[in-house]
Amino acid sequence: MDPATVMFFIRLTLAVLLYGFLAALFWxxxxxxxxxxxxxxxxxxxxxxxxxMESEAPDLSAGTAFxxxxxxxxxRAPTNTVTLPDEACSLEHALLYYRENQWWLxxxxxxxxxxxxxxxxxxxxxxxxxxxxGIGRVKLKIEME
Amino acid sequence: MLRREGTLFLLAxxxxxxxxxxxxxxxxxxxxTWGVEPGDLRFWLLPGTWLACALGAHFVARRFLPQHxxxxxxxxxxxxxxxxxxxxxxxxxxGLRQTLxxxxxxxxxxxxxxxxxxxxxxxxxxxTWFALGLALTALTLFIGVNPEGFGAELWLGGAxxxxxxxAELLKLLLVxxxxxxxxxxxxxxxxxxxxxxxxxxxxxxxxxxxxxxxxILLAQRDLGTGTLFFLVFLVxxxxxxxxxxxxxxxxxxxxxxxxxxxxxxxxxxxxxxAWWDPWDDPSGRSFQIVQSLMAVAEGGVFGRGPGLGxxxxxxxAHSDFLFAALAEEWGLLGMIGAxxxxxxxxxxxxxxxxxxxxxxxxxxxxxxSALTGLQALLIIGGVIKVVPLTGVTLPFMxxxxxSLLVQFIMLGLLLRLSGSQAKRGL
Numbered sequence: 007m008d009p010a011t012v013m014f015f016i017r018l019t020l021a022v023l024l025y026g027f028l029a030a031l032f033w034x035x036x037x038x039x040x041x042x043x044x045x046x047x048x049x050x051x052x053x054x055x056x057x058x059m060e061s062e063a064p065d066l067s068a069g070t071a072f073x074x075x076x077x078x079x080x081x082r083a084p085t086n087t088v089t090l091p092d093e094a095c096s097l098e099h100a101l102l103y104y105r106e107n108q109w110w111l112x113x114x115x116x117x118x119x120x121x122x123x124x125x126x127x128x129x130x131x132x133x134x135x136x137x138x139x140g141i142g143r144v145k146l147k148i149e150m151e
Numbered sequence: 152m153l154r155r156e157g158t159l160f161l162l163a164x165x166x167x168x169x170x171x172x173x174x175x176x177x178x179x180x181x182x183x184t185w186g187v188e189p190g191d192l193r194f195w196l197l198p199g200t201w202l203a204c205a206l207g208a209h210f211v212a213r214r215f216l217p218q219h220x221x222x223x224x225x226x227x228x229x230x231x232x233x234x235x236x237x238x239x240x241x242x243x244x245x246g247l248r249q250t251l252x253x254x255x256x257x258x259x260x261x262x263x264x265x266x267x268x269x270x271x272x273x274x275x276x277x278x279t280w281f282a283l284g285l286a287l288t289a290l291t292l293f294i295g296v297n298p299e300g301f302g303a304e305l306w307l308g309g310a311x312x313x314x315x316x317x318a319e320l321l322k323l324l325l326v327x328x329x330x331x332x333x334x335x336x337x338x339x340x341x342x343x344x345x346x347x348x349x350x351x352x353x354x355x356x357x358x359x360x361x362x363x364x365x366x367i368l369l370a371q372r373d374l375g376t377g378t379l380f381f382l383v384f385l386v387x388x389x390x391x392x393x394x395x396x397x398x399x400x401x402x403x404x405x406x407x408x409x410x411x412x413x414x415x416x417x418x419x420x421x422x423x424x425a426w427w428d429p430w431d432d433p434s435g436r437s438f439q440i441v442q443s444l445m446a447v448a449e450g451g452v453f454g455r456g457p458g459l460g461x462x463x464x465x466x467x468a469h470s471d472f473l474f475a476a477l478a479e480e481w482g483l484l485g486m487i488g489a490x491x492x493x494x495x496x497x498x499x500x501x502x503x504x505x506x507x508x509x510x511x512x513x514x515x516x517x518x519x520s521a522l523t524g525l526q527a528l529l530i531i532g533g534v535i536k537v538v539p540l541t542g543v544t545l546p547f548m549x550x551x552x553x554s555l556l557v558q559f560i561m562l563g564l565l566l567r568l569s570g571s572q573a574k575r576g577l
Binding site for chain 1: 455
């Protein structure tokens with residue numbers, strides 16, 4: 007084999023290695039991104055969502071869903087996990103948290119009180135599937151995935 | 152995480168080895184017969200040194216920063232190995248020196264990685280560090296030398312043939328200073344109520360420090376580094392303030408400064424005219440840029456092949472015009488490969504900045520990445536006549552000991568910033 011042919015194969019190898027490196031780099035980066043997106047999704051979806059059943063506030067329509075965090079705050083202030091723009095709702099109205107494998111609802115000393123199935127609660131109360139949470143004039147329920 | 156780094160390092164190592172094989176074969180392929188002298192084979196130092204450096208960096212980073220970014224090191228070493236192969240091919244004497252510089256740079260980076268504690272010492276003594284950099288750079292005004300014996304005297308030293316260019320270090324210290332100052336004072340400098348104007352008393356120290364460094368660089372006629380300083384300053388002010396108005400004003404100032412420099416400095420006039428119309432004086436003032444353009448054209452899509460072109464026709468191809476040599480021998484494919492690698496490096500740097508814990512880490516990581524990216528754009532743009540030529544180095548690839556050393560210190564800092572993020576999701 008003459009040197010020019012050998013050189014041709016070396017150049018081919020070099021091109022394959024250079025672009026192989028780049029391909030590996032971008033493939034790994036892409037896999038990284040996908041894994042990150044998946045963990046992000048898993049973290050937000052595992053706990054379920056809070057769905058609005060009834061609402062009289064114009065900015066909040068029935069069917070709106072809020073993804074839940076392990077400790078989710080409910081109220082009128084925009085800093086809450088679940089913001090409820092309803093006039094009868096306090097700025098920081100109630101707390102919903104996941105502990106001992108179930109959801110607990112706690113009233114944060116709100117002006118109009120927090121209702122669970124039409125009963126105003128006074129202490130942290132477990133929420134069962136199908137229960138209706140009433141805050142101001144908004145009714146909500148927890149949906150598990 | 153670390154298996155990825157290993158895989159990428161393996162590919163990079165094979166690439167460097169294949170480069171060396173190509174260099175060995177080049178004299179035979181040129182004559183297309185096995186019956187010629189093999190020539191100087193000292194470049195086999197390259198794969199050995201490269202491997203030792205890469206392995207050292209890989210294991211030290213793994214030991215001290217188990218959470219570090221797995222992409223930065225392989226990219227940096229692939230670029231440096233590739234650059235070294237090009238330098239060896241163009242100027243074996245410089246190749247030998249640069250191979251030694253790679254070892255020094257790796258050792259320094261390992262030092263940066265291994266240093267105990269966080270980077271608070273860098274942040275706290277920002278004025279001291281920056282003053283030190285300024286003083287060293289100012290020193291070149293009085294006892295500066297040029298290793299070539301003529302031209303701009305930007306170097307210090309000369310003992311045992313070692314020369315250092317303090318402006319390279321000042322570049323890094325400028326980013327550190329800006330990151331530290333802006334992280335502490337950004338609310339005072341850019342209050343939301345005074346939107347388009349920064350509050351002057353707080354902005355002043357920043358302007359002073361930056362102005363000093365620009366003055367020294369201007370006095371030295373080191374205009375490439377000066378332009379780079381200006382652009383990095385704009386990027387960091389933009390990152391800290393979030394207002395594009397500063398960038399627009401800054402770019403206009405840069406244009407004004409360019410016009411002024413065009414009138415005041417011969418070197419600027421020559422560069423701008425050579426850029427605007429190189430064919431006016433192709434064998435004289437624009438000889439270099441014309442040769443570079445011809446080298447790029449000669450390369451075509453696939454290039455002439457490593458060792459088979461004639462990139463030595465471009466003056467100082469091993470340093471400022473390395474990209475022209477790359478274009479000639481590796482063609483468009485090689486240029487795209489190099490650009491993609493540099494782009495990926497900057498991208499990872501910005502990713503580290505986006506995930507950083509505090510404002511200082513954020514600004515430092517973003518500033519270091521911006522510095523690398525802008526420097527690459529300036530010199531590549533200069534070589535292919537997109538912007539006027541500015542004599543800065545191509546990061547990781549060009550010949551230049553101080554440049555490589557500082558680039559690896561920056562790499563070490565980026566690795567530290569990525570490693571200290573511990574276990575956190577996106």
